[in-house]
Amino acid sequence: MNKKLIGIDLGGTTAKFAILTTDGEIQQRWSIPTNINDQGAHIVPDIINSIRHRLGLYNMTAKEFIGIGMGTPGTVDRDAGTVIGAYNLNWNDLQQIKAPIEDALGIPFTLDNDANVAALGEQWKGAGESSEDVAFMTLGTGVGGGIIASGNLIHGVSGAAGEIGHINVEPTNGFQCTCGRKGCLETVASATGVVRLARTMSEEYAGESELKFMIDDGQEVSSKDVFDLAKANDHFALSVVDKVCYYLGLACGHLGNILNPSSIVIGGGVSAAGDFLLERVDNYFSQFAYPQVAETTGIKLAKLGNEAGVIGAASLALSFNK
Amino acid sequence: MNKKLIGIDLGGTTAKFAILTTDGEIQQRWSIPTNINDQGAHIVPDIINSIRHRLGLYNMTAKEFIGIGMGTPGTVDRDAGTVIGAYNLNWNDLQQIKAPIEDALGIPFTLDNDANVAALGEQWKGAGESSEDVAFMTLGTGVGGGIIASGNLIHGVSGAAGEIGHINVEPTNGFQCTCGRKGCLETVASATGVVRLARTMSEEYAGESELKFMIDDGQEVSSKDVFDLAKANDHFALSVVDKVCYYLGLACGHLGNILNPSSIVIGGGVSAAGDFLLERVDNYFSQFAYPQVAETTGIKLAKLGNEAGVIGAASLALSFNK
Numbered sequence: 001m002n003k004k005l006i007g008i009d010l011g012g013t014t015a016k017f018a019i020l021t022t023d024g025e026i027q028q029r030w031s032i033p034t035n036i037n038d039q040g041a042h043i044v045p046d047i048i049n050s051i052r053h054r055l056g057l058y059n060m061t062a063k064e065f066i067g068i069g070m071g072t073p074g075t076v077d078r079d080a081g082t083v084i085g086a087y088n089l090n091w092n093d094l095q096q097i098k099a100p101i102e103d104a105l106g107i108p109f110t111l112d113n114d115a116n117v118a119a120l121g122e123q124w125k126g127a128g129e130s131s132e133d134v135a136f137m138t139l140g141t142g143v144g145g146g147i148i149a150s151g152n153l154i155h156g157v158s159g160a161a162g163e164i165g166h167i168n169v170e171p172t173n174g175f176q177c178t179c180g181r182k183g184c185l186e187t188v189a190s191a192t193g194v195v196r197l198a199r200t201m202s203e204e205y206a207g208e209s210e211l212k213f214m215i216d217d218g219q220e221v222s223s224k225d226v227f228d229l230a231k232a233n234d235h236f237a238l239s240v241v242d243k244v245c246y247y248l249g250l251a252c253g254h255l256g257n258i259l260n261p262s263s264i265v266i267g268g269g270v271s272a273a274g275d276f277l278l279e280r281v282d283n284y285f286s287q288f289a290y291p292q293v294a295e296t297t298g299i300k301l302a303k304l305g306n307e308a309g310v311i312g313a314a315s316l317a318l319s320f321n322k
Numbered sequence: 323m324n325k326k327l328i329g330i331d332l333g334g335t336t337a338k339f340a341i342l343t344t345d346g347e348i349q350q351r352w353s354i355p356t357n358i359n360d361q362g363a364h365i366v367p368d369i370i371n372s373i374r375h376r377l378g379l380y381n382m383t384a385k386e387f388i389g390i391g392m393g394t395p396g397t398v399d400r401d402a403g404t405v406i407g408a409y410n411l412n413w414n415d416l417q418q419i420k421a422p423i424e425d426a427l428g429i430p431f432t433l434d435n436d437a438n439v440a441a442l443g444e445q446w447k448g449a450g451e452s453s454e455d456v457a458f459m460t461l462g463t464g465v466g467g468g469i470i471a472s473g474n475l476i477h478g479v480s481g482a483a484g485e486i487g488h489i490n491v492e493p494t495n496g497f498q499c500t501c502g503r504k505g506c507l508e509t510v511a512s513a514t515g516v517v518r519l520a521r522t523m524s525e526e527y528a529g530e531s532e533l534k535f536m537i538d539d540g541q542e543v544s545s546k547d548v549f550d551l552a553k554a555n556d557h558f559a560l561s562v563v564d565k566v567c568y569y570l571g572l573a574c575g576h577l578g579n580i581l582n583p584s585s586i587v588i589g590g591g592v593s594a595a596g597d598f599l600l601e602r603v604d605n606y607f608s609q610f611a612y613p614q615v616a617e618t619t620g621i622k623l624a625k626l627g628n629e630a631g632v633i634g635a636a637s638l639a640l641s642f643n644k
Contacts, residue, residue, distance in 0.1 A: 133479050147580065149483070152472040156582025157455050158618035161471075163579045166612040171572055180613055250493055254576045257485045258469065260478020290488040291502055296480035 004060075005317045006107070008047065008070035009117070009309025012036065012088035015047060017054070018310035022066065022318065024125040026307070030054060040090040044097060048104045067108040068101065069316030071117030071309050075159065078112060108320045114309060116153055116162060119146025121312030122265045126303040131262035135255045136302070137164045139270035142178075143186040143193075149259055165190070167254060169247040175200075188247045191269055194223035198240045209236030227273040244270075245277060249284020256285065256293040267302025274301060326382075327639045328429070330369065330392040331439070331631025332356065334410035337369060339376070340632035344388065344640065346447040348629070352376060362412040366419060370426040389430040390423065391638030393439030393631050397481065400434060430642045436631060438475055438484060441468025443634030444587045448625040453584035457577045458624070459486045461570075461592035464500075465508040465515075471581055487512070489576060491569040497522075510569045513591055516545035520562045531558030549595040563595075564602060571606020578607065578615040589624025596623060 002021065009016040012034060019028040032050050035042040051068070055061065074086025081098020083091055101109045112120075119136035128134035132151040138144045145164030147154040154161045165186035166179055174183020175196060188197045202215045211229045214221050229237035252264050264285075271277060282299045289297065304311060324343065331338040334356060341350040354372050357364040373390075377383065396408025403420020405413055423431045434442075441458035450456035454473040460466045467486025469476040476483045487508035488501055496505020497518060510519045524537045533551045536543050551559035574586050586607075593599060604621045611619065626633060 131479065133476075133483075147471075149469075149471050149476045149478075150474040152474065154455075154471045154581060156471075156615075156619075157453065157584040158582060158614055160612060160614040160618065161455075161580065161582040163582070163612045163615060166579050166615075168572065168575055168579075168610045171568075171610065181609065181611075184612075250490065253490055255580060257488050257490075258483065258577060258580055259476060260480060260483040260485070262479040287503065288490045288493065289503075290482060290485045290506075292480055292482040293478075293485060293488075296482065297478075 003066045003321075004064055005066055005314035006051065006068040007310035007312070007314030007317070008068065009114070009313055010034065010043070010047075010070055010072045010089070011114070012073065015043070015050075016306070016310050017050065018307075018314065019054075019058070020311065020314045022321065024311055024315065026311070028054070028058060029310070034089065036088075036090045039092070040086075040095070043089060043091075044095070044100050048101060051105060062106040065107045067110065067317030067320035068105070069117070069313040070097070070109070070111040071114040071313045072097070072111055073114055076111055076113050078110065078155075081109065081111065083111070108317070110316045110319065112153065112316055113159075115144030116146040116155075117312040117316065118144075118267065118308040119148060119162070119265075119312065120153060120315045121304055121308035121310070122267065122302050123148045123312075124315045125311050126308060127265040127300040128263055133259060133261040135164070135259055135261045135264045137251075137264070137266055138268035138302070139189055139191070139266065140268040141191060143190050143268075147259065149261070164251065164255070167251045169250050185247060185251050189244055189251075189270065191223040194226050194240070194244055194270060195221055197243060198226050198237075201240055201243065202236065205236045205239070207235060209234050211237040211240070223270050224272070227276065231276055241273075241277070242280060245280035246284050248281045250288050252281060252285040252299055253288025256289040256297045260293050261297055263298045263300045265300050265302050267305075267308065271301055325388045325643075326386055327388055327636035328373065328390040329632035329634070329636030329639070330390065331436070331635055332365070332369075332392055332394045332411070333436070333631075334358065334395065337365070337372075338628070338632050339372065340629075340636065341376075341380070342633065342636040344643065346633055346637065348633070350376070350380060351632070356411065358410075358412045361414070362408075362417070365411060365413075366417070366422050370423060373427060384428040387429045389432065389639030389642035390427070391439070391635040392419070392431070392433040393436040393635045394419070394433055395436055398433055398435050400432065400477075403431065403433065405433070430639070432638050432641065434475070434638055435481075437466030438468040438477075439634040439638065440466075440589065440630040441470060441484070441587075441634065442475060442637045443626055443630035443632070444589065444624050445470045445634075446637050447633050448630060449587040449622040450585055455581060455583040457486070457581055457583045457586045459573075459586070459588055460590035460624075461511055461513070461588065462590040463513055465512050465590075469581065471583070486573065486577070489573045491572050507569060507573050511566055511573075511592065513545040516548050516562070516566055516592060517543055519565060520548050520559075523562055523565065524558065527558045527561070529557060531556050533559040533562070545592055546594070549592075549598065553595075553598055563599070567599060567602035568606050570603045572610050574603060574607040574621055575610025578611040578619045582615050583619055585620045585622045587622050587624050589627075589630065593623055
């Protein structure tokens with residue numbers, strides 16, 4: 001019998017579920033809203049009930065599964081199977097996750113943080129093409145990341161490996177970051193960071209520009225606006241995009257020189273700008289990467305979109321298949 | 323019977339050898355001059371003869387060894403057991419290493435590049451304290467490095483992982499590096515880089531300084547002179563040391579945010595400045611590392627000195643013990 005995997009991608013608004021083969025092929029997908037009321041006390045019971053309901057629907061039993069993997073916000077203790085500090089879930093205090101789910105379902109359960117799980121997804125079935133060495137960054141509300149090196153997800157001594165959003169790219173005059181430092185990549189390459197950079201640069205820009213007009217006019221501006229106007233050849237918007245891509249290329253240079261991965265995969269909302277972004281990042285990357293690294297490490301767009309989470313989460317459960 | 327390991331640290335002037343226990347305790351040590359004549363054709367035969375001679379001397383046989391590990395300059399193909407481009411050995415063309423040594427001695431042989439092997443040595447028996455996550459940089463004529471993450475030496479897709487000397491620390495106005503890029507760490511933190519930085523900064527410095535006098539006077543200045551004068555409170559020398567430590571702290575920040583190792587170990591000649599260097603690097607590191615990384619990743623001085631190479635090389639041979 002070919003046993004299956006369950007992947008869960010737990011987010012602040014929805015929890016996504018999938019049943020996959022051990023080859024990473026999705027066979028069933030569903031999602032439920034995340035109920036963050038009562039300090040998030042409903043989340044784990046809702047997950048258990050949803051899986052139970054679906055297994056009944058598909059006429060499947062616990063024995064048909066190798067395991068369940070889950071990606072979650074917050075700080076994960078993988079050995080204990082707990083999460084703390086997932087504020088968008090209202091999980092401020094320590095939450096038991098593994099124990100109640102295994103007790104209720106009788107299927108081995110493991111978890112990791114959401115950026116690591118998305119990195120695993122892209123490495124396994126996405127742009128990483130199953131390479132043993134892949135770095136991943138996601139440019140969304142913040143900038144997250146995950147590192148796979150020599151085939152292992154890298155956690156570091158305290159689980160803070162892959163904090164790519166906090167690579168310093170502006171050491172002397174950077175924007176304040178929520179983490180307490182200044183000049184982190186996240187302050188200039190997240191969706192809000194791109195807009196902050198545009199607002200700051202607009203103060204120095206004197207020429208004609210629709211983007212500058214929108215900013216000066218007090219209009220709501222998004223990172224998508226910045227990229228769309230740059231694509232429409234707005235010179236000021238182009239200079240903002242160039243600066244964002246410089247910062248991304250510099251951070252990719254550091255990742256490349258330290259890890260020499262086969263690919264650095266860029267995902268998240270900001271990466272929707274596509275090749276327009278990628279070509280510019282790659283150009284700066286080539287300036288900052290050691291020549292052998294520039295030749296062998298590719299900068300790539302993420303391929304899996306929203307599915308990276310459930311696929312990567314499911315891949316965690318492959319560890320039970322040994 | 324407790325089998326032993328042989329470690330070889332092959333350099334441009336000497337080849338160092340050691341016989342070690344599987345716990346990394348050195349039992350015998352010796353060295354021979356490296357004969358780089360005739361395109362380095364004598365090097366492998368000299369290694370074979372030296373080991374044969376010593377095994378006779380110690381009344382030991384091939385069966386008493388798990389394997390031989392070697393660190394070497396140049397670009398290593400670990401699977402093929404070959405080296406190319408080790409210019410300080412005159413090994414410009416592809417050299418067979420593993421095959422002739424195994425044929426002659428009947429002991430399994432493996433090799434890796436010298437910086438990786440030194441990293442393994444410090445991780446196993448030195449400042450890394452056997453942690454699964456250690457980054458190592460050596461500040462010598464150049465700046466080399468090696469990364470151990472999740473217990474594995476990280477090579478990357480083409481063996482260029484750990485090129486710490488080529489992390490860009492001065493993206494906009496950096497010195498030209500031998501690698502072809504500008505602003506690499508090596509251009510400001512190697513022994514020659516420190517002096518180059520001092521010479522450049524001296525052009526802008528107006529006050530009293532023995533270091534500036536020596537430079538203006540055309541005297542030979544070493545990186546040791548720069549650190550010694552800084553320790554003697556020469557203000558200009560202090561400003562040079564501060565800049566070197568800023569660059570090192572920035573690079574350590576990148577290593578920390580990407581890998582969150584338990585320690586970043588700094589070795590090589592420049593690190594002889596000791597705590598005077600370390601405290602300043604650590605100070606900048608704390609500015610550039612994500613708070614959780616700053617709390618959990620330590621900046622440390624290498625402990626093994628010249629022995630890191632043979633110890634780390636021997637540890638490579640532990641892979642035959644499975």
